[in-house]
Amino acid sequence: MRPVLKSLCLLLLLMASLTFLYLHIWAPKPYATIDLRSRLHRDPGPLLDEQLLAPPKKYAHITFRLKEEVLELLPKNSCKCEVEPGMKLPFQKQLFGQVSSLEFAGAFSPSELPEINSKREQEYRSYQHSASTAPSQSASVLPPKCPSIPIIPLESASTMPLNQANLTATMGTFNVAAEVEGVKVTGEGEMFLSLSGPQLDNLNRQMQFVTYTNTLFHPNTADTVQFATDEHQASFIIHIRHAPTPKLYNPDEYNISALVTIATKTFLRYDKLRVLITSIRKFYPSVTIIIADDSQNPERIEGTHIEQYFMPFGKGWFAGRNLAISQVATKYVLWVDDDFIFTPRTKVEKLVDVLEKTSLDLVGGAVREISGFTTTYRQRISVQAGGDEGDCLHTRQGYHHLIEGFPSCVVTDGVINFFLARTDKVLQVGFDPRLSRVAHLEFFIDGLGILHVGSCSDVVVDHASKIKLPWRKTDSEKQYAKYRYPASGDDSVSTKHSFFYFKNRFKCMTGN
Known part of the structure; x- marks a missing residue:
């Protein structure tokens, strides 16, 4: 008997050791708390750099002559919709179309405008915060304008009497907004610009007036500009792109009904949908x-503030998501499965508060199962670059860090099927309609680099019971199970793998 007890003790000891090792490796480590809350934005002011016209004291003694034709092209926050006068030609309207000018403020009465402008400014500042990107050591050009280029001033201990700086571009041309005394400029209007002169301060002052105009246009690309002096070489990036057009929402009142639409996809489960x-x-x-709804024999769901859209039978899970969210007209969309149940803990207002006050695009809640277990399905997703065979996809349970001001919320990459999101950001990512019945993480993989995702454990929705005795299942429930839980050799599983391999260029995946 003793050998048996000894073997049993050794086995228990081994299992305990392995459990401890697993928890040590996979358990969430101490995370930092990061502040993602919105801050007041400083008014942008004029884009034309004030230092061009009012330089530091070091350059105040240097004289220059402004070039009005170049200054007109520099971006300023003072646009006007004015029709330029031109020659009147016979049949001008028929040949070239009617040139017109419209003022959109006329859509509102003078008494409405103050309130409209206040709401618009509030929404615009919120949009600016959610759309902001990390600063970079580069300049941006919005066609057809030309920006002045921020170039670091030269400092040299050289005794050479002549200082020279050269700029070379591949997708645009250079010019100068002013001519500085004592500096020779060659190559204006070309891809190569040379500045030279005996005084280093004068040369630095001239470089403050250098501008760039894009000539080879692409809506989102960049030109690498080479900068060279007698002693040094460097390069910097000029982004060539149109500024994103804001998409602002104007709720009549700042309440949940005006801000949020609830979207769901149903298939053969009308009993659960009605609950x-x-x-x-x-x-x-x-x-x-x-x-x-892509049910075979659809039933109409009646009620106020309900919109039901019918699809071909079995069209699919992600196709239904695309359809439902494409009809959302509010700022936010709350996605729920058709077998969820709202309770007093399903406080959508809390999720709205998180998105309104942070830079997050999507925030998930928690789902409580009938057993009492609650899950948030927080996933960290990363892609490791590979060779010709493809990249490696890695998923791990966990999150990146806590969010200051929201103690129950974290930043992660993937969340459960209960989330609130900015409608325009979800539409930007979309759901691959070829993923029919079994899919979830694929949306967040497609959203890498686009979606800023969070998760809050204090907003909970209940999950209807999945337990039902086999002999009590209805025909609809049996048919649903056939589609929802495919066999291991089902085509849907191999389809997902083929998408990962070809569409996303992954060769393999690890996860827990």
Whole structure:
């Protein structure tokens, strides 16, 4: 008996050691807390750099002559919609079209404008914060304008009497907004610009007036400019792109019904869908609910603030998501599965507060199962560059860091099927309609580099029970199970793998 007990003790000791090792490797480590909350934006002011016209004391003694024709092209925050006068030609309207000018403020009465402008400015500042990107050591050009180029002043201990700086571009031309005394400029209007002169201060002052105009246009690309002096060489980037057009929302009142639309996809489960809608109406009686439905024998769901869109039978999970979200007209969309149930803990306002006050694009909640277990499905996703065979996809449970001001919220890469998101950002990523019945993480993989994702554990939705005795299942439930839980050799699984391999260029995947 003793050898058996000894073997059992050794086995338990080994299992405990392995469990400790697993928890040590995979358990979340101490995370930092990062502040993602919005800050007040400083008014942009004029884009034309004031230092061009009012230089530092070091350069105040240097005289220059402004070139008005170049200054007119420099960007300023003072645009006007004015029709330029031109020659009147016979049949001008028929040949070239009617040139017109419209003022959109006329869509509102003078009494409405102050409130409209206040709301618009508030939404614009929120948009600027959510769309902001990390600063970079580069300049940007918005066609057809030309920016002045920020060039670091030269400093040299050289005794050479002549100082020279050269600029070379491949997608645009250089010019100068002013001519500085004592500096020779050659190559204006060309891709190669040379500045030379005996006084280093004068040369530095001249470089402050250098401008760049894009000539080879692409809506989102960059030109690498080479900068060379007698002693040094360097390069910097000029981004060539149109500024993104804002998409602002104007809710009549700042309430959930004006800010949020609830979207879901249903398939053969009308009993659960009706339970979901009833639970929503207990807490949000006027929020719009959008339903995408690809059932074989569709049933019409009646009720106020409900929109139901029918699809071909079995069209699919992600196709339905695309359809539902494409019809959302509010700033935010709350995605829910059709077998969820709202409770007093399903506080959508909390999720709205997170998105309104941070730079996050999407924030997930938590789902409580019938057993009482609650999950957030937080996933960290990363792609490791590979060779000709493709890249490596890695997914791990966990998150990147906590969010200051929201103690129950973290930043991660993937969340559960209960999330609130900025509608325009979800539409930007989209859902691959070829993924029919089994898909979830694929959306967040496609959203890498686009979506800033968070997760809050204090907003919880209940999950309807999945337990049902086999002999009590209806025909619809049996048919649903056939589509929802495919066999291991089902084509849907191999389809997902083929997408990862070809569409995303992954050769393999690791995860837990």
